[in-house]
Amino acid sequence: MIYLDYHATTPVDSEVLAAMLPYFSQRFGNASSRSHRFGWEAEAGVDKARAQVADLIGAATSEVLFTSGATEANNLALLGVLSAAGPGAHAITQVTEHKAVLDTLAVWEKRGGSVTRVGVDRFGRVDPAQVEAAITDRTAIISIMFVNNEIGTIQPIAEIGRIARRHGVYFHTDVAQAAGKLPIDVEEHSIDLLSISAHKLYGPKGVGALYMRRRGPRVVLEPQVFGGGQEGGMRSGTLAVPLIVGLGQAAEIAGAVMTEESARIRQQRDRLWGALQEGLGDAISLNGPPVDGDRIPANLSVTFRGLGSEADTLLTALVQHVAVSPGSACNSAHADASHVLKAIGVRAEDTRATLRFGLGRPTTDAEITEAAAQTVRLARSLLSAAR
Numbered sequence: 326m327i328y329l330d331y332h333a334t335t336p337v338d339s340e341v342l343a344a345m346l347p348y349f350s351q352r353f354g355n356a357s358s359r360s361h362r363f364g365w366e367a368e369a370g371v372d373k374a375r376a377q378v379a380d381l382i383g384a385a386t387s388e389v390l391f392t393s394g395a396t397e398a399n400n401l402a403l404l405g406v407l408s409a410a411g412p413g414a415h416a417i418t419q420v421t422e423h424k425a426v427l428d429t430l431a432v433w434e435k436r437g438g439s440v441t442r443v444g445v446d447r448f449g450r451v452d453p454a455q456v457e458a459a460i461t462d463r464t465a466i467i468s469i470m471f472v473n474n475e476i477g478t479i480q481p482i483a484e485i486g487r488i489a490r491r492h493g494v495y496f497h498t499d500v501a502q503a504a505g506k507l508p509i510d511v512e513e514h515s516i517d518l519l520s521i522s523a524h525k526l527y528g529p530k531g532v533g534a535l536y537m538r539r540r541g542p543r544v545v546l547e548p549q550v551f552g553g554g555q556e557g558g559m560r561s562g563t564l565a566v567p568l569i570v571g572l573g574q575a576a577e578i579a580g581a582v583m584t585e586e587s588a589r590i591r592q593q594r595d596r597l598w599g600a601l602q603e604g605l606g607d608a609i610s611l612n613g614p615p616v617d618g619d620r621i622p623a624n625l626s627v628t629f630r631g632l633g634s635e636a637d638t639l640l641t642a643l644v645q646h647v648a649v650s651p652g653s654a655c656n657s658a659h660a661d662a663s664h665v666l667k668a669i670g671v672r673a674e675d676t677r678a679t680l681r682f683g684l685g686r687p688t689t690d691a692e693i694t695e696a697a698a699q700t701v702r703l704a705r706s707l708l709s710a711a712r
């Protein structure tokens with residue numbers, strides 16, 4: 326079985342697991358226990374992780390707080406800033422965001438706030454000029470993801486960050502799919518808030534972080550979870566020390582291997598795309614930016630045109646050998662067609678015939694050869710049956 330669904334989640338790196346293990350047993354203390362050594366050890370693990378995460382994004386240690394994942398970080402960033410800005414505050418986002426941003430902003434609308442969702446071009450890119458044109462005197466935050474989780478589009482983050490800064494509006498970005506894949510620098514990209522997830526980065530599930538700028542500007546937000554006052558009162562709840570240690574280690578490794586890993590994955594991805602094109606010709610098309618364009622190396626979103634009612638059969642048959650997701654992957658809990666593919670103009674019947682290939686750290690050349698062969702063989706036989 327070949328796993329090519331690394332956008333959905335990644336396995337925990339063995340070094341990450343090794344770093345985590347002592348914190349489940351010997352160093353099990355509560356990081357908030359200030360009076361004894363058990364607490365100090367746990368706190369030291371958390372401090373190190375905070376520095377490791379901060380390093381990956383060019384932040385200061387005091388600007389990183391831990392959450393249960395990117396979903397919670399997005400909720401805290403958006404509802405936190407908007408609540409602090411007051412009733413009726415305005416947010417700007419774009420149509421291909423993850424549901425953790427779109428659904429959170431829909432909640433803000435229900436509470437009486439307002440939201441503008443700008444469109445994207447056929448590659449899934451936001452036009453920074455449209456973002457700027459949407460700014461009003463009530464705008465408190467702009468939220469644009471760094472990389473799209475379905476089609477791999479890299480957004481013009483630095484440009485949008487500069488616009489937000491110029492207008493005195495906070496800029497938030499969800500980097501769940503960018504962290505460890507592309508260099509991220511909160512200064513260079515003028516980012517004020519940023520959400521990160523460990524399990525997309527060869528860390529454990531159930532932990533993430535929010536970066537919150539401390540100066541120039543200092544981000545003001547209202548906490549969304551109340552209790553023991555951990556994380557400076559911004560996110561109460563006993564810290565998940567082993568998971569946090571894992572996130573830190575994962576971030577450090579990602580920073581160290583990123584350049585080399587991206588180059589290898591790009592080669593493998595290009596070879597996969599080449600083999601699919603060679604085997605299937607114009608029966609397939611690529612969704613999102615071209616492979617040499619503003620697209621992360623790990624992603625290939627492919628529509629198998631002309632499959633008609635056989636589209637579902639392709640996925641069912643392929644996943645016997647190759648674990649991929651339908652194009653609408655992150656929503657596979659719902660049956661709805663992908664809002665991302667729809668936004669870039671993919672026709673409804675083609676949306677169903679779309680597969681998302683996601684390559685990762687463990688992907689081997691042999692797996693790519695095999696995955697390409699299986700996909701071509703199955704798609705060819707279904708295409709000839711559909712004709």
Ligand SMILES: *Cc1c(COP(=O)(O)O)cnc(C)c1O
Pocket residue numbers: 332333393394395396397423425470472473474499500501502521522523524525531532533
């Ligand atoms: C996976 C993902 C999330 C959710 O992250 P969790 O840590 O699982 O909550 C949010 N945004 C994007 C872009 C993602 O890919």
